[in-house]
Amino acid sequence: MLDHCSISHKGGIVLWSRSFTPEASRVAASSASPVNSLVREALIEGRTGDEKYEKDGYAVKWTFVNDLELIFVVAYQRILQLTYVDDLLAALKTLFVKLFEPFLATFLASLHAVNNGKVTDGAISWNFAKAFDNWDNIFDKLLSGLEGKAAQDRKVRAQPIQYQSLEAHAQLDDASSAPSDTGDHTVDEEQIARNVQALKNRLRGKGVRTVRRGVGRADSGSGRDSVPGSDSEAPTKRKTKAKTQRKWGNEAPTTEEMESLDFSYEKPSDADANGRMDLTTLVDQTSLGTRTQDGMYEVKDWEFASKSEEDDVISQALKSSATAKNSQAVESSSGLGALGSLFARLTGSKVLTESDLKPVLEGMKQHLMKKNVAKEIADKVCEGVGESLVGKKVGGFQTTNAAVRQALSTSLTRILTPKTSTDLLLSIRTKLSSPLPSSQQRTPYSITFVGVNGVGKSTNLSKVCFWLIQNGLRVLIAACDTFRSGAVEQLRVHVRNLSMLGVNGATDSKGRVELYEKGYGKDAAGIAKEAIAYGRDNDFDVVLIDTAGRMQDNEPLMRALAKLVATNNPDKIIFVGEALVGNEAVDQLTKFDRALRDFSSASGGSGKERGIDGMLVTKWDTVDDKVGAALSMTYVTGQPIIFVGCGQTYTDLRQLRVSNVVQAILSD
CATH class of the missing domain: 3.40.50.300 (P-loop containing nucleotide triphosphate hydrolases)
Structure with a gap:
């Protein structure tokens, strides 16, 4: 049974929602609802490639309609195995867009007008209850149909197991009541004899191993197994040779020799004769951090250095291009490199589909894996990029390249952007400067x-x-x-x-x-x-x-x-x-x-x-x-x-x- 279902705009406006239990209604209204957690911890951070999101005992699944900027979300108890959720999301998306596309297009256009400052927010009002008047009945019929189909599938899957079990019992009863006199019966007896002998051999081998592990332990009972050819009453002891003292020379080492061999804490090996340490080996002056105006020491940033030689080769190739058209094409593709050659497959003005993006996303996944991204993460990142692009309309070579590359860059940025502070020094100083009761020690x-x-x-x-x-x-x-x-x-x-x-x-x-x-x-x-x-x-x-x-x-x-x-x-x-x-x-x-x-x-x-x-x-x-x-x-x-x-x-x-x-x- 579902707990919650909602349809909302990516900006956060809820167009329609339904909670199926009082507990689900209470949770959905709270800030800690699984849907709100999904938005904060998955959608905003670009984790849209995950199959589902789990939070506080709930499992949440979702799908997008990118051209209308809609999100369809279904939440249910994680312990339940609901097989129809994916079908429900697909059907919801198809029916909702088909029935209310004119209103949704108008709503989206007015929303963009408000965001662009062309229309004030108070000048537009949306009556979602009136616009989606009959949607509750359609949803109920759709949900009941899918639940009924799922229940029927469970019965069908259970029936062959029952029939097979009854048939096996019948065959077993027939075999026990009327044994066959054919040669198969003789073969079965021989097979059984071989199995019994193999079992005896295995048990005998297990007994030998047990005795070997138990050498030296007291026997319990009068009968015991023994290893053939061994004396279990008096186990033999290994004769060991006494360890002799190692001699380093005919004479004892002198004081000077002992000092030369002294690598203790007081005299490090890389110190000079006076015991002073060469500090230049401990600090690299070129990698020292910088001091801020407040006197704080900050470590350097890691900076990605591009390969200047390759850039020079590319620029020379561009200069020697035959025509301006070819030069422009080379410049576009070389600027994107291998990814640009992938994106170049998407040309012309069209609405992107899953089949269009499939080869591009596959190449993108291979590129990420070459960069040492784990395969599982590369799959999820590419799925998230694909979901954000399906249904979007792009036009022209440059526009398509920019759209796909921008989508990947946005996804990577969202994932890598920390949701907590990385200023460790600030956290330390905040704790050390926070007031404490006089009786408590910091x-x-x-x-x-x-x-x-x-x-x-x-x-x-x-x-x-x-x-x-x-x-x-x-x-x-x-x-x-x-x-x-x-x-x-x-x-x-x-x-x-x-x-x-x-x-x-x-x-x-x-x-x-x-x-x-x-x-x-x-x-x-x-x-x-x-x-x-x-x-x-x-x-x-x-x-x-x-x-x-x-x-x-x-x-x-x-x-x-x-x-x-x-x-x-x-x-x-x-x-x-x-x-x-x-x-x-x-x-x-x-x-x-x-x-x-x-x-x-x-x-x-x-x-x-x-x-x-x-x-x-x-x-x-x-x-x-x-x-x-x-x-x-x-x-x-x-x-x-x-x-x-x-x-x-x-x-x-x-x-x-x-x-x-x-x-x-x-x-x-």
């Missing part, structure tokens, strides 16, 4: 870094730490990776290096960064809690929590991570992922976000589910213009990419601008 701003193994969490955490130090904040790094060998030592080296880098011209920033660690094999959630308490008691501004890498399918480790999140409730959870992955990015991010939401709400703490709040994409300098991982990650979570890592020094951190990413994806 807690530092906490950020947890999570991700799979080997993506560079610790390295990029140190880059974020450098950025925070440059903005005058005291940072405490919590070593909560208590599993990987060398994880604590790695952070210790970063803290040593960061403590020697200057802030605002100072030669030393010691005291602005510290490491909180408890060694290996401890509970990460407990260490993080102690670190936050230590940071609160010692006036630290930010606590950066480094966690152990784990695969997204490892449920015990994901539960442990969710426990850390639920226990400490960090202000930000940043997922660290690689720019090199394609389809794997979707799988990693989806399962991390889902596991954190499911397990964090069940792990105590505040009882609220927590998911990924933002992403940090590493190894960005290795992908050139194949930046599709950014699109895939943002599409999956709807959360922004806060930073990208693009090198090995502490200054190799960049911000992403949506326009630069879109330009890189659309480039050839």
